[in-house]
Amino acid sequence: MITTSGLTKIYRSGGPRGRAITALDDVDLHVAEGEVYGVIGQSGAGKSSLIRCVNLLERPTSGTVTVAGQDLTALAGRGPRAGRELRAARSRIGMVFQHFNLLSSRTVQDNVELPLEILGLSGRERARKAAELLDLVGLGERARAYPAQLSGGQKQRVGIARALAAEPKVLLSDEATSALDPETTRSILGLLRDLNRQLGLTVLLITHEMDVVKSICDSAALMREGRIVESGTVTDLLATPGSELAAALFPVSGGGEDPERTVVDLTFQGDAAGRPVISRLARTYDIDVSILGAAVDTVAGRQVGRMRIELPGRYEDNVVPIGFLREQGLHVERAEHPGPDAPAAPPAGPAAPPVAALAKEETK
Numbered sequence: 001m002i003t004t005s006g007l008t009k010i011y012r013s014g015g016p017r018g019r020a021i022t023a024l025d026d027v028d029l030h031v032a033e034g035e036v037y038g039v040i041g042q043s044g045a046g047k048s049s050l051i052r053c054v055n056l057l058e059r060p061t062s063g064t065v066t067v068a069g070q071d072l073t074a075l076a077g078r079g080p081r082a083g084r085e086l087r088a089a090r091s092r093i094g095m096v097f098q099h100f101n102l103l104s105s106r107t108v109q110d111n112v113e114l115p116l117e118i119l120g121l122s123g124r125e126r127a128r129k130a131a132e133l134l135d136l137v138g139l140g141e142r143a144r145a146y147p148a149q150l151s152g153g154q155k156q157r158v159g160i161a162r163a164l165a166a167e168p169k170v171l172l173s174d175e176a177t178s179a180l181d182p183e184t185t186r187s188i189l190g191l192l193r194d195l196n197r198q199l200g201l202t203v204l205l206i207t208h209e210m211d212v213v214k215s216i217c218d219s220a221a222l223m224r225e226g227r228i229v230e231s232g233t234v235t236d237l238l239a240t241p242g243s244e245l246a247a248a249l250f251p252v253s254g255g256g257e258d259p260e261r262t263v264v265d266l267t268f269q270g271d272a273a274g275r276p277v278i279s280r281l282a283r284t285y286d287i288d289v290s291i292l293g294a295a296v297d298t299v300a301g302r303q304v305g306r307m308r309i310e311l312p313g314r315y316e317d318n319v320v321p322i323g324f325l326r327e328q329g330l331h332v333e334r335a336e337h338p339g340p341d342a343p344a345a346p347p348a349g350p351a352a353p354p355v356a357a358l359a360k361e362e363t364k
């Protein structure tokens with residue numbers, strides 16, 4: 001539904017000869033129809049530039065953007081016709097903003113009607129559509145209120161209703177919950193998830209909060225310095241050795257201190273979660289298994305379990321029991337020997353702050 005290919009955005013500060021800042025560096029993104037796709041990264045990673053280039057609010061320096069089969073970059077030429085076509089294509093992309101961007105002088109209903117006015121619908125049609133959308137987001141009773149009379153969560157619901165007015169196939173969300181408290185965040189994320197399911201809406205969201213990815217995203221990408229350094233479905237990421245996103249989505253902790261013993265992290269998904277794998281392992285190989293840490297959580301709507309266990313002997317001596325665990329459908333990854341209470345093994349890749357630190361970074 002959304003594809004970017006070689007998308008690059010270079011800003012120049014201080015005119016055409018000024019310093020070049022590469023905000024997007026050859027970004028290839030593939031968002032499938034009907035999925036909720038989260039792009040996560042630290043401040044300055046290029047997330048806003050990405051979302052603004054996807055709907056051509058920002059003109060990419062190079063590369064292409066295709067939404068619902070239409071190459072938007074080809075429409076972004078100069079001239080009135082190109083402008084008209086681009087505006088029409090953009091109307092099929094809804095956008096939700098961190099600070100809602102509602103017009104304070106207009107009522108809730110009039111804010112939702114705004115895109116319909118631009119599309120040239122009659123007053124009666126606009127009113128009917130706005131009422132329907134406000135019902136959909138649970139604000140049917142507040143149509144006559146002004147934005148100043150609403151809570152943050154209600155304002156965002158109006159923002160979402162307005163974004164849906166032109167019946168887009170795609171909704172772009174720019175940190176839609178960053179200005180909201182945790183409970184309101186949950187309700188807005190729940191609404192986005194419901195709309196995704198009910199309307200088959202494809203949602204591309206950018207966020208710096210791992211919890212947002214964890215609660216509603218089917219797929220995710222990690223951005224750093226203008227590049228996508230990791231991406232995939234959340235299910236696949238959880239089964240990818242060394243995945244930084246997986247470790248941040250679902251950390252396991254618990255230290256083993258003895259280098260003569262083997263520490264591994266197990267990830268259970270789907271059927272594997274229900275099998276008595278650890279007791280079978282202990283019985284089959286007559287070994288003592290220590291559980292150092294474990295947790296069960298819901299990620300992308302699926303139950304996922306993670307466990308850090310310790311086996312007697314060095315890693316090389318445990319090839320057969322580890323093979324047994326893999327045969328049982330578990331994802332097994334070697335953990336380094338962390339000290340007590342250390343976080344999960346550090347991911348491979350260039351030295352950079354772990355994803356788990358994103359939220360902390362943001363609040364500094």
Ligand SMILES: Nc1ncnc2c1ncn2[C@@H]1O[C@H](COP(=O)(O)OP(=O)(O)OP(=O)(O)O)[C@@H](O)[C@H]1O
Binds near residue numbers: 012013022047048208
């Ligand atoms: N209009 C602009 N002119 C010049 N540089 C810009 C402009 N917009 C963004 N940048 C730079 O591009 C880089 C990426 O910024 P961008 O806002 O896309 O990142 P981000 O991940 O969305 O960060 P944040 O979460 O803080 O908004 C940063 O170095 C930023 O300073």
